[in-house]
Amino acid sequence: HQHFKALRYLKKIPIQDSGFITEAIPKIVFCPEKLGTNNGLLIYLYQLLKEYPSISVVLAIADQIKKRDNELVAANYLADFMRRQPSLRGLTYLVDFHLSRTTGMVREDLLMLKQLMGNLLISKPTYQCVQCGFGCKHLLWQCPRCRTWGQIKPNQI
Numbered sequence: 648h649q650h651f652k653a654l655r656y657l658k659k660i661p662i663q664d665s666g667f668i669t670e671a672i673p674k675i676v677f678c679p680e681k682l683g684t685n686n687g688l689l690i691y692l693y694q695l696l697k698e699y700p701s702i703s704v705v706l707a708i709a710d711q712i713k714k715r716d717n718e719l720v721a722a723n724y725l726a727d728f729m730r731r732q733p734s735l736r737g738l739t740y741l742v743d744f745h746l747s748r749t750t751g752m753v754r755e756d757l758l759m760l761k762q763l764m765g766n767l768l769i770s771k772p773t774y775q776c777v778q779c780g781f782g783c784k785h786l787l788w789q790c791p792r793c794r795t796w797g798q799i800k801p802n803q804i
Contacts, residue, residue, distance in 0.1 A: 654678040658691075665699040666777075666800035670786075672703045676710070689715070702734040702803055709740065718744060735771075735804045739764050774799045 657678065660671040679688045689711045696704045705728050713721035722744040729737045742761045749757060772782025777800055779793040789796050 650678040650682050654682075661695060661699050664800075665701075668695070668699055668701045669703040669801035669803065672701075672707050676707050685711075700732065702732070702736050705734075705737065706740060718747075735764055735768060739768070768804060771804055772802055775802050776800075 654675065657671050657675045661668050675691075676688065679685050689708065692704055692708045692711065696708065705725060709721040709725045712724055722741060725737055725740055729741065739761065742757055742764065746754060746757050746761065773784050774786050775782045776790040776793060776795070776798050778795045778798045779790060781790050781792040781799070782802075783791075783799070786801075787799050790799055
C-alpha cells in the first residue's frame with residue numbers, strides 16, 4: 648500500500664520540476680517492481696521520455712527492455728538514442744554491453760575506455776546551479792555562490 652502511495656507522489660516530480668527526473672527514476676522503477684506490477688512501467692517511461700527527454704529515462708527504458716527482451720535489443724535502443732543525443736552515462740552503458748561480448752585487445756581497449764569515462768563522470772559535478780553554474784556533489788537548496796534558492800539541479804551527463 649505504501650508503494651502505491653509513493654509511486655503516486657513520485658510521478659508528480661517530473662511535472663513539478665523536470666530537472667529532478669534523475670532523482671525520481673530509480674524510485675519510480677523500484678515501486679512497481681516491489682509491487683510486482685511492472686506491466687505499465689515501460690509505457691509510462693516512454694511517455695515520460697516523450698515529455699521530458701533525459702538520459703536517466705532512456706537508461707531506465709533500456710533496463711526494462713533488457714528484462715523484457717534481451718541485452719542486444721536494449722543496447723540497440725540505447726545506441727539509436729545516443730546517435731541523436733550523446734551522453735557519457737549512455738556511452739558507459741554501451742561499453743559495458745560490448746565488454747561482455749569481446750576478448751583480447753578489443754576488450755582491453757574497452758576496459759581502458761570504461762575507466763577513462765568513469766574518471767570523467769567522477770570529476771563532473773553531480774548537481775549544478777542553473778543561475779551561476781556552481782557545481783557540487785551533493786544537493787543543496789541554496790547555492791553557496793549566488794545565494795539563489797532551488798536553482799541547483801541534477802546534472803544530465
